[in-house]
Amino acid sequence: MPIDTSEIERLAKILEHSGIASIEIEENGQSLKLVMEDTQPSVRPPSLVPTALPGDAAVIVKADVAGIFVAAHPWRAKPFVEPGQCIEAGAVVGLVKIGLLYAPVLSPATGFVDAIIAETGATVGYGSPIVSVQATA
Amino acid sequence: MIEILSVRGPASIQDLGRLDQYRFGVGTSGAMDDLALRAGNILVGNDENAAGIEIPMMPFKVRFCRDMAFALTGADVEATLGGHAIPPWWKLHACAGDVLDLRAMTRGARTYITVAGGIDVPVVLGSRSTQLRGEFGGLHGRSLLPGDILPCAAPSIPGYIGELGTEPADIALARPNTPAGDITVRVVIAGEYDAYDGAAQDLFWSSSWKVTPQSNRYGYRLQGPPVKSIAPIEKRSHGIVPGVIQVPPNGQPIIQMRDAQTSGGYPKMATVIGADLWRVGQSGLGGKLRFEQTSYADALAAHDEVSHYLNRLRTSVRLFEEMRRCR
Numbered sequence: 001m002p003i004d005t006s007e008i009e010r011l012a013k014i015l016e017h018s019g020i021a022s023i024e025i026e027e028n029g030q031s032l033k034l035v036m037e038d039t040q041p042s043v044r045p046p047s048l049v050p051t052a053l054p055g056d057a058a059v060i061v062k063a064d065v066a067g068i069f070v071a072a073h074p075w076r077a078k079p080f081v082e083p084g085q086c087i088e089a090g091a092v093v094g095l096v097k098i099g100l101l102y103a104p105v106l107s108p109a110t111g112f113v114d115a116i117i118a119e120t121g122a123t124v125g126y127g128s129p130i131v132s133v134q135a136t137a
Numbered sequence: 138m139i140e141i142l143s144v145r146g147p148a149s150i151q152d153l154g155r156l157d158q159y160r161f162g163v164g165t166s167g168a169m170d171d172l173a174l175r176a177g178n179i180l181v182g183n184d185e186n187a188a189g190i191e192i193p194m195m196p197f198k199v200r201f202c203r204d205m206a207f208a209l210t211g212a213d214v215e216a217t218l219g220g221h222a223i224p225p226w227w228k229l230h231a232c233a234g235d236v237l238d239l240r241a242m243t244r245g246a247r248t249y250i251t252v253a254g255g256i257d258v259p260v261v262l263g264s265r266s267t268q269l270r271g272e273f274g275g276l277h278g279r280s281l282l283p284g285d286i287l288p289c290a291a292p293s294i295p296g297y298i299g300e301l302g303t304e305p306a307d308i309a310l311a312r313p314n315t316p317a318g319d320i321t322v323r324v325v326i327a328g329e330y331d332a333y334d335g336a337a338q339d340l341f342w343s344s345s346w347k348v349t350p351q352s353n354r355y356g357y358r359l360q361g362p363p364v365k366s367i368a369p370i371e372k373r374s375h376g377i378v379p380g381v382i383q384v385p386p387n388g389q390p391i392i393q394m395r396d397a398q399t400s401g402g403y404p405k406m407a408t409v410i411g412a413d414l415w416r417v418g419q420s421g422l423g424g425k426l427r428f429e430q431t432s433y434a435d436a437l438a439a440h441d442e443v444s445h446y447l448n449r450l451r452t453s454v455r456l457f458e459e460m461r462r463c464r
């Protein structure tokens with residue numbers, strides 16, 4: 001079975017933050033080696049976000065884990081946020097389902113929801129854009 | 138510590154129950170939805186038997202007296218912490234002074250609050266569960282009152298890692314082919330089943346049983362077409378367990394629950410399997426229950442399925458929190 005690309009992303013992220021220089025994995029005749037560069041991380045999370053999406057105060061809320069995006073809790077009909085809604089920093093804007101776990105996607109900014117970028121049921125990874133927010137503070 | 142600000146109905150401290158004293162006639166008590174209590178404890182990093190708060194009626198309001206992680210599981214409830222909405226089956230962090238406000242219950246019948254470290258009331262006869270009949274265990278052997286202060290033990294894993302939710306048990310362990318709005322529970326037939334003729338047995342299986350207002354932690358009294366035995370049954374009191382479905386002479390079944398007496402004399406039609414007893418605990422007043430016959434082997438398989446769900450949950454939460462710690 002091929003090594004999952006989302007696994008590579010996750011490993012790279014862990015390397016980047018733990019200060020470990022490299023990691024090598026061998027499994028079923030396949031091998032994977034990740035080496036961190038001194039100045040810059042060698043593996044960047046695939047940033048899928050166009051840098052100039054909405055206006056200047058726009059903040060793209062991104063997933064920080066790989067899984068299936070859902071806009072509403074399965075027990076609730078209403079999504080966590082809708083366009084035009086005012087939210088505070090730390091608000092849950094959606095969930096990433098990973099097996100039995102529901103990891104929250106949290107807005108880093110206070111402001112108005114511009115758009116829900118991710119679709120319910122879509123596979124998202126680290127850095128995937130989920131919601132755009134017009135920051136007011 | 139946690140201070141109870143407002144409470145309606147018999148909220149109580151419960152762990153998984155007092156399981157070793159049954160032979161002395163001491164009932165088990167324990168959470169009516171043991172899966173919700175276990176999941177809540179897993180989310181906050183506790184032993185699954187740690188004591189939490191079982192809340193059968195809203196509104197309910199508490200103030201956290203120090204910073205601590207807590208989780209909400211069980212029935213769906215409109216909940217806010219310091220004014221911010223909390224999703225169902227969710228762990229988050231409260232700061233000292235934060236108020237947790239639980240309002241209308243929209244699904245299920247019992248919500249659980251678990252806190253990192255657990256509610257630290259004294260262990261009585263092997264459990265922290267409130268024994269309402271015997272008036273011991275829990276907090277002073279009674280339901281919670283406004284002004285009560287609940288002591289909380291120090292968490293075993295220090296440090297809060299972040300908000301996290303989990304799939305509610307009724308989704309992870311969904312039962313197929315249940316008519317909309319009804320809850321189907323699997324039962325094995327019990328001692329006096331053959332004292333009912335085929336027509337009475339059919340009524341028992343085919344009816345949708347209404348949960349009457351005389352339903353609580355002691356037992357659920359159900360309403361439906363009368364199920365009558367072939368001849369009147371007179372039995373001496375004998376040992377019974379939570380989950381036993383008795384049929385008194387009026388033909389209206391009673392499901393014995395966690396605070397049931399350890400003995401009774403009514404004829405026993407069937408027993409709800411342990412793996413489904415939580416579903417009864419989450420059936421609210423006016424709800425509809427159906428009984429589905431199952432075998433002893435299938436009851437064990439259902440138990441394994443529940444264990445598998447809890448094992449997966451335990452492992453997933455641990456791995457996810459470790460990954461977060463690495464960041």
